[in-house]
Amino acid sequence: MAITLRVNGRGLTAEVPPEMPLLWVLRDELGLKGTKFGCGVGACGACTVHIDGEATRACRTPVGTIGAREITTIEGLHAHPNGQALQAAWVAHDVPQCGYCQAGQMMTAAALLKDKAKPTREEIEGAMAGNLCRCGCYDRIQAAIGSAAGVEA
Amino acid sequence: MDVTTIDRRRLILSIGAAAGGGLALGYGFFTPGEAAAAASGAIGDYVVVAPDGAVILLAKSPEIGQGVKTLLPMIIAEEMDADWSRVRIEFAPVDAKYGDQSVGGSTTTPENYEPMRKVGAAARAVLVQAAAERWGVPAASLKTARGEVIDPASGRRLGYGELAAAAAKLPPPEPAKLVLKSPKDFTLLGTDQVGVDTPAVVHGEPIFGIDTELPGLEYAVYVKSPVPGAKLVSADLDAVRRQPGVTQVFALDGLAPPAGQQVGLAPGYAPGVAIIARNWWLANEARKVLNARWDESIGAGHSTDVYDAQAREILKGSGKVVSQHGDVDASLAGASKRVQAVYHAPFLAHLSLEPQNCTARPTADGGVELFAPTQVATDTRELTAKTLNLPLDKVVVHIRRSGGGFGRRLMADAPVEAAVIAMKAQKPVKLVWAREDDVAHDYYRPALWIALDAGLDAKGHVSAYRSHGVSFTRDGTKPTTGGGVFQDAVPGLLAGSARTEQSLMPTIIPTGWLRAPASNALSFVHEGFWDELAHAAGQDPIAFRLAHMRARIAAEAENSEEGEPKLKISRLAPVLELVAQRSGWANRQSLPHGVGMGVGCYFSHRGYFAEVAQVRVSQDGDWRVEKVWVVGDVGSIILNPLGARAQVAGSVVEGISHLRCAVEFKDGCTVPTNFPDFDLSRMPDAPQIDIHFLITDHPPTGLGEPALPPVIPAVVNAVYAASGARVRELPLTADRIKAALKTT
Ligand code: FES
Numbered sequence: 069m070a071i072t073l074r075v076n077g078r079g080l081t082a083e084v085p086p087e088m089p090l091l092w093v094l095r096d097e098l099g100l101k102g103t104k105f106g107c108g109v110g111a112c113g114a115c116t117v118h119i120d121g122e123a124t125r126a127c128r129t130p131v132g133t134i135g136a137r138e139i140t141t142i143e144g145l146h147a148h149p150n151g152q153a154l155q156a157a158w159v160a161h162d163v164p165q166c167g168y169c170q171a172g173q174m175m176t177a178a179a180l181l182k183d184k185a186k187p188t189r190e191e192i193e194g195a196m197a198g199n200l201c202r203c204g205c206y207d208r209i210q211a212a213i214g215s216a217a218g219v220e221a
Numbered sequence: 222m223d224v225t226t227i228d229r230r231r232l233i234l235s236i237g238a239a240a241g242g243g244l245a246l247g248y249g250f251f252t253p254g255e256a257a258a259a260a261s262g263a264i265g266d267y268v269v270v271a272p273d274g275a276v277i278l279l280a281k282s283p284e285i286g287q288g289v290k291t292l293l294p295m296i297i298a299e300e301m302d303a304d305w306s307r308v309r310i311e312f313a314p315v316d317a318k319y320g321d322q323s324v325g326g327s328t329t330t331p332e333n334y335e336p337m338r339k340v341g342a343a344a345r346a347v348l349v350q351a352a353a354e355r356w357g358v359p360a361a362s363l364k365t366a367r368g369e370v371i372d373p374a375s376g377r378r379l380g381y382g383e384l385a386a387a388a389a390k391l392p393p394p395e396p397a398k399l400v401l402k403s404p405k406d407f408t409l410l411g412t413d414q415v416g417v418d419t420p421a422v423v424h425g426e427p428i429f430g431i432d433t434e435l436p437g438l439e440y441a442v443y444v445k446s447p448v449p450g451a452k453l454v455s456a457d458l459d460a461v462r463r464q465p466g467v468t469q470v471f472a473l474d475g476l477a478p479p480a481g482q483q484v485g486l487a488p489g490y491a492p493g494v495a496i497i498a499r500n501w502w503l504a505n506e507a508r509k510v511l512n513a514r515w516d517e518s519i520g521a522g523h524s525t526d527v528y529d530a531q532a533r534e535i536l537k538g539s540g541k542v543v544s545q546h547g548d549v550d551a552s553l554a555g556a557s558k559r560v561q562a563v564y565h566a567p568f569l570a571h572l573s574l575e576p577q578n579c580t581a582r583p584t585a586d587g588g589v590e591l592f593a594p595t596q597v598a599t600d601t602r603e604l605t606a607k608t609l610n611l612p613l614d615k616v617v618v619h620i621r622r623s624g625g626g627f628g629r630r631l632m633a634d635a636p637v638e639a640a641v642i643a644m645k646a647q648k649p650v651k652l653v654w655a656r657e658d659d660v661a662h663d664y665y666r667p668a669l670w671i672a673l674d675a676g677l678d679a680k681g682h683v684s685a686y687r688s689h690g691v692s693f694t695r696d697g698t699k700p701t702t703g704g705g706v707f708q709d710a711v712p713g714l715l716a717g718s719a720r721t722e723q724s725l726m727p728t729i730i731p732t733g734w735l736r737a738p739a740s741n742a743l744s745f746v747h748e749g750f751w752d753e754l755a756h757a758a759g760q761d762p763i764a765f766r767l768a769h770m771r772a773r774i775a776a777e778a779e780n781s782e783e784g785e786p787k788l789k790i791s792r793l794a795p796v797l798e799l800v801a802q803r804s805g806w807a808n809r810q811s812l813p814h815g816v817g818m819g820v821g822c823y824f825s826h827r828g829y830f831a832e833v834a835q836v837r838v839s840q841d842g843d844w845r846v847e848k849v850w851v852v853g854d855v856g857s858i859i860l861n862p863l864g865a866r867a868q869v870a871g872s873v874v875e876g877i878s879h880l881r882c883a884v885e886f887k888d889g890c891t892v893p894t895n896f897p898d899f900d901l902s903r904m905p906d907a908p909q910i911d912i913h914f915l916i917t918d919h920p921p922t923g924l925g926e927p928a929l930p931p932v933i934p935a936v937v938n939a940v941y942a943a944s945g946a947r948v949r950e951l952p953l954t955a956d957r958i959k960a961a962l963k964t965t
């Protein structure tokens with residue numbers, strides 16, 4: 069079945085079953101591999117994307133349920149209102165170790181900053197708790213979100 | 222021209238280097254007629270300089286998040302005085318001339334620091350020589366800085382790019398004649414440098430193994446028995462074949478490794494069913510109708526509760542003596558106080574965030590090409606060749622960035638599976654393990670049980686220290702990989718007499734090295750018991766340790782053959798003293814009710830670390846680490862402080878995960894299946910971390926591991942200080958803390 073998605077401002081079509089998770093449509097059918105597979109069960113946040121601005125687990129989102137809503141992936145983060153500030157902060161703090169979780173971390177952080185321009189330390193912790201980093205970059209994620217938002221983290 | 226578009230394999234046509242530990246500087250020349258040859262210069266096996274002065278440096282070792290893809294080229298760039306802002310890094314091809322291209326055991330820094338300096342110094346030497354010849358002045362009169370050769374007498378300058386073509390044709394300098402910088406003249410090493418792939422990461426570029434793309438690529442899952450190595454009895458391959466998008470399905474008998482050895486470390490692979498489809502999700506969906514039945518009889522009785530009962534029975538007796546000094550039995554009999562305890566550390570899984578995967582493509586010459594996120598590129602190549610019965614030169618391995626390793630990717634099982642599947646299918650295939658596969662087919666940190674029996678003399682000094690450890694064996698004699706290393710740890714080493722005994726139980730559970738292998742469990746046991754001994758002696762746990770260390774330091778001074786990488790108490794005591802100061806240990810009595818401090822110090826992987834944890838424990842036994850102070854001695858220079866601090870912070874967070882997790886087995890099958898079954902550290906669990914490096918006059922060593930072991934006992938000891946609960950079994954759950962409160 070041909071499904072057309074709005075991804076990072078473009079219309080993209082894939083010939084896939086509607087129950088196929090967005091994660092695998094992005095990665096294997098549309099060639100957007102920045103969104104990562106960690107668990108497939110919504111438990112790690114590596115696959116986080118935005119659907120109409122809301123942080124969403126792509127591994128748990130059947131592609132047939134999305135319709136005309138706008139999908140933003142890490143490849144489109146730079147166009148998000150907070151995207152470039154987050155990317156710059158991530159580089160300045162050298163947040164990544166292996167880097168595998170970071171697409172999901174940054175997408176969650178961008179959605180947080182859209183809702184709350186100046187989050188507190190606890191609000192950052194609460195928003196980011198679903199994103200696993202096996203390398204333990206949490207202190208730098210916290211600091212980078214703080215600098216992108218212009219608050220003391 | 223843009224050198225970044227040139228095929229690396231053609232550019233780096235070089236002759237042996239860094240083989241067998243010593244450094245033979247190889248020189249690369251372009252074959253005549255190559256466009257690249259006219260325009261740019263490959264200097265040795267690691268350095269390419271483009272005419273515009275851009276420099277490509279090759280990183281020989283895999284990157285798993287430990288930072289060596291940044292660090293090794295930094296070392297080269299420092300000695301060659303390259304302009305770091307104009308350096309690009311690529312992985313080296315996997316080739317014998319680069320020596321063993323593996324990463325593990327925090328060995329990359331100590332083993333490559335001097336060789337990479339020499340690579341950089343050699344590149345600098347020929348660039349200077351080329352300038353000297355152009356200007357007709359002695360090379361010794363010239364200087365270099367930020368990618369230029371400078372003639373101080375005349376003020377003339379030439380960029381490396383202008384010299385590269387001439388430099389690349391010069392004979393290599395003799396390694397013995399290379400002049401290395403004095404570290405005080407370093408301008409790059411010792412400064413904070415952002416990871417070379419960080420910009421790509423924040424833009425979501427496809428740089429990981431799992432992101433590999435090839436023309437005509439198809440996607441595979443490999444379904445194996447939940448009991449390791451069990452054979453397939455029956456499966457409905459036809460039903461799978463009918464599933465949408467499925468292109469091939471086949472069962473593989475596997476190839477058993479030599480007796481007593483494990484797949485992934487020896488040639489061979491596990492039996493299973495390969496399902497190949499147009500995309501990975503379709504392949505993984507199709508397995509739902511496979512209906513595979515396996516002969517799981519070999520798993521019977523291999524359950525964690527059975528192991529636990531067996532181990533505790535064994536601990537009632539004695540084991541094989543693996544080391545001893547003094548007369549332990551007499552000292553125990555004559556002790557004024559005896560302290561006894563049994564400690565247990567469970568099986569653990571690695572759980573790197575990028576699941577095991579590898580992409581493989583059959584080549585036109587009958588060989589295979591692998592794109593592998595691996596810690597062992599060299600072994601991956603050799604094991605693939607041996608398993609497929611191919612000559613080594615028909616196996617090409619490309620190193621891809623790994624989404625975490627933690628020792629899991631020291632096993633080449635997934636790459637070998639990918640190669641076998643691609644060869645059988647005769648098409649390019651990306652094999653990706655589902656997370657459930659990754660959890661079910663790990664090489665687990667083996668559990669261990671240790672009974673301890675110590676005696677204190679009248680002065681409160683440890684006069685006797687007996688430890689009897691139980692772990693596993695695969696072949697009936699040797700401990701299985703990653704476990705059973707009951708080496709002398711600090712308390713035993715410092716005691717008046719000590720004996721270490723070992724017993725081994727047979728297992729079929731695959732085991733392996735988990736970040737800071739052996740030390741991550743032994744630190745918990747011995748440093749936890751040390752704390753008990755200090756309290757039994759009525760002394761401050763740090764003062765108690767230091768008092769015992771002082772006597773040993775005196776003995777070390779006389780006994781100088783205890784060289785690197787052996788433990789030197791004279792390096793451990795100073796980090797312990799310093800962490801006491803930095804953490805305000807002396808004032809810990811003023812902490813609020815329910816908050817306590819604990820200490821752990823440990824030597825592993827050539828690094829010396831002491832850590833103090835401040836932990837809050839609630840009435841219900843819930844605990845949270847508020848702050849950890851870390852002091853480490855890894856030698857004379859912290860090569861990239863930004864990366865170094867990240868390794869230490871990550872080790873602390875991972876140590877806290879070790880405290881919270883365990884893997885259970887039932888008749889050879891792994892009980893947990895996916896992340897929800899593991900209480901891994903999340904952002905709210907991460908403590909504040911104060912990191913300090915004590916600079917000492919020793920060669921720099923690695924940081925992937927040594928900061929991890931001490932945090933585990935530090936937290937357990939802090940829980941005791943905060944609540945009075947002495948926990949001797951992990952994971953450190955609220956229930957265990959509450960139970961311990963009742964018995965202590
Ligand atoms: S892959 Fe989607 S939450 Fe883990």
Ligand code: FES
Nearest residue numbers: 167169201202203
């Ligand atoms: S950086 Fe490795 S998992 Fe987060």
